[in-house]
Amino acid sequence: MSIKRRRFIKESLLASIAVSLGTNIVYGKNIPEGLNLIGLDDASANQFPGKNSRLTVLNDRPINIETPAHLLNDALTPNELFFVRNNGLPPNDIDVDNWTLTITGESASKTKSYTIKELKSKFENVNYNLTLECGGNGRKEFNPPAKGNQWTTGAVGCAKWTGVRLRDVLKDVGIKSNAVYLGYYGADIHLSGAPDKKSISRGVPIAKANEEESMIAWAMNDENLPLLNGHPLRLVFGGYPASCSGKWLEKIVVRNKVHDGQKMLGSSYRTPCDPVAPGSKVKDEDMCIIENMPVKSLITSPKTGASIKLNQTLPIAGHAWTSKEEIKKVEYSIDFGISWQEATISESANRYAWQNFEAKVTFPERGYYEVWVRATDSENDTQPMLLPGWNPKGYLNNACHRIAVKIS
């Protein structure tokens, strides 16, 4: 092993170690081959800007990283732990002061552009806690398997977003009565590098755009958006697949038909209009755009694999979310779904915010257990224990989350 492959530590740390050792530290040339020293500097461990190195990397080109369930325990997901689903490459050389958002399209009354400063000063600034979940979260479990990033449970997070209401901006521009859909365009670069190609250009129906909580946001948890989450400007729509919430937002087109941008067609973010048997081939015209995301929940504490003693009580905690008004019940089972007990749930901060749950669980005897959790929302929708309807791209898996526990 060559000297250049060894790891080094900083002077300050060495100085403190030298003090505790009471001697000078040997120099590199005297160190035997094959030995390492790992420093404490976190920066080298972080592969991606602004993101914690403990996230799971599914893909590094484009960057797709998910959050292990036990790292989602915070009431609001910290920026460094929030998942990333990129379709292209983040833009370079972002000039926040001169960044503009242009509203245009055949159903816009006129074309109008705003700097971020203008957005901040011209419109009411609002905060909402909104859950964002990738439509493909849970794809890994589908059988037959679906192509794409094999998300397990971690393509979800809930943050406090700061920005302006999309509907306030649309009103300022003026929308024609024939408007049916919005499409977004971002500054991210296509993987091939081709400047004329867009990685993704999706959107939402006008009714969704006009909801109170639909935002153009510049901040997440009171900080600027992380680069990988769309800095300096993005859309945020709670309750819809996160792919609708365009990042590095530069342009919104108001359409007189359903937006036909990149990843609005084919099997992208669409599921069979009518249910199909697993593995079926589905024609494009028989696929419908995903709108509302299903009710779902996640156990974020303890981490799966906990071992406790028989006389101990296990505290469990997590979150539940829905595209409907709110979560009204969260239940857990330790007997593979035979019986269910209710957990305590928190109030919703606002629509589309996830709600926290907690419970204290006791176990009747020693052995292997699984704790399963399922949420029920205000429309009485709940979660299946098996995989929900198979679809070609593996979207909308809201099967109940499971963790393993041993009692000794």
Next chain:
Amino acid sequence: MYLALEDHIIAYLNKPTFTKEQLADMTERREKARRQERADNWDLVENGIHVKTGLKADPNLQLIIGSCTSCHSAKLITQNRATRQGWKNMIVWMQETQGLTDLGDREPKILDYLAKYYYPEEVGRRKNIDIEAIEWYILDLGEE
């Protein structure tokens, strides 16, 4: 001033300075650094896996690396499973929507490789929790 130290010196030095969590963290980082060193070696194959990309070693490996990883991560291959037809469909999708050009006589070789190593397994309506992957730990619940 930059220095390198032996492991046992570090262990000694760390003893009075670091908590259990920090030591565990340092061990994890050391392992990570070792993995990184191995991953920096372009030719290294371990247990049938090409360490640099994570792809299965094969006489056609360089063809796969050359054809696929200029546009996307090898992870997009290694995390997916499909039949030969399924992989063919993905190639067609990349050609229709992502600017992939005709692969010519490389295509059957690529499909053979993908179908040989990255094929789907029957797991029913829901797979068991992956018990092998669980890292069991004693949960410290404090005084009860």
